[in-house]
Amino acid sequence: MRTAIWATAATVAICGLVGVTVWKVYPGAPDNAFAECGGGASSAAIGGPFELVNAAGETVTDADVITEPSLIYFGYTFCPDVCPLDMVRNAEAVDILAEQGYAVKPVFITVDPARDTPEVVGDFADTISERIVGLTGSPEQVDAASKAYRTYYKAHTEDDPEYYLVDHSTFTYLTLPETGFAGFFRRELSGEQLADQVQCFLDAG
Template structure:
């Protein structure tokens, strides 16, 4: 089973990438992206998103209901990530600046995939380096596993390294969620901030 698990994870990631690719190119029917319509249901495709209860970087317990009425930009990563996470946080920060006054209608969330190390204090230090509206979210391992499952996120500690200084392999998508908590679209890593801002502006 241990040998099969990485293969199953790889298969799932490939299938997810194909589905998202078809989605962006219009190869999957039934997805509405009109302004004012946050999302539509894709029949037969696993849905992304759902309720969560986590702790923000200020040490406060928050749920998905606390963000109703706002658009959400959600990225899963970890504080000690050397490249992907800070790069995407910078992209999100630039996109938020591009939105100007409209940025008040959007909340960017950075959800850890490494709750063992990413305490509220560690998250606070991390998010302080980026946009002031960025919210870091952590929780127990069970709570993080639950939200990862709901967002179809892969996150796995690399084995064989230092027990305290290790890397975590993880999904690098940014999810744009509607005011009702439903998925609008998914940004691949490397999407320009201007393109991200333009897509968000369509929903404002």
């Protein structure tokens, strides 16, 4: 069933337009301790508390999820190409880091709560890697989490009420349990390149 859905979605169109998000480092924000590392700079304006629902249907907060350095990605399971590829890349980076002694958690947060039920995000996550934590929630919960990380998304339900696409930003965010958001990474990086950059952040922190 899932394969059929993905295949049908892929015939409709490619994944929606990748949104661009711009961040501002506000006056008084802490100095960037990760300036030597690749990826985006640290900013006091990104990240923060969220309340979502995990694959088991349990309500969880950011404190429950981010118990170790986490790579957070906002996407949707019906995305025919970009999201699966990005999450595979993130899982590969986490596996590389694990081999080097670094514990990092890959997290997938849907921006399509209408279709992405707890079971659906759980299946999507498990298909890619047992390490991935899949999260969904009510439209209000998802929107609040997206706004906390300053991500962009827009569902085109007017095009097709069942197999619509969702425009969304495609950055991956590194968040640390003690200090919060550390940096973001673009999707052009390979798994090895992402692992190298994340390791730099972890060593610098």
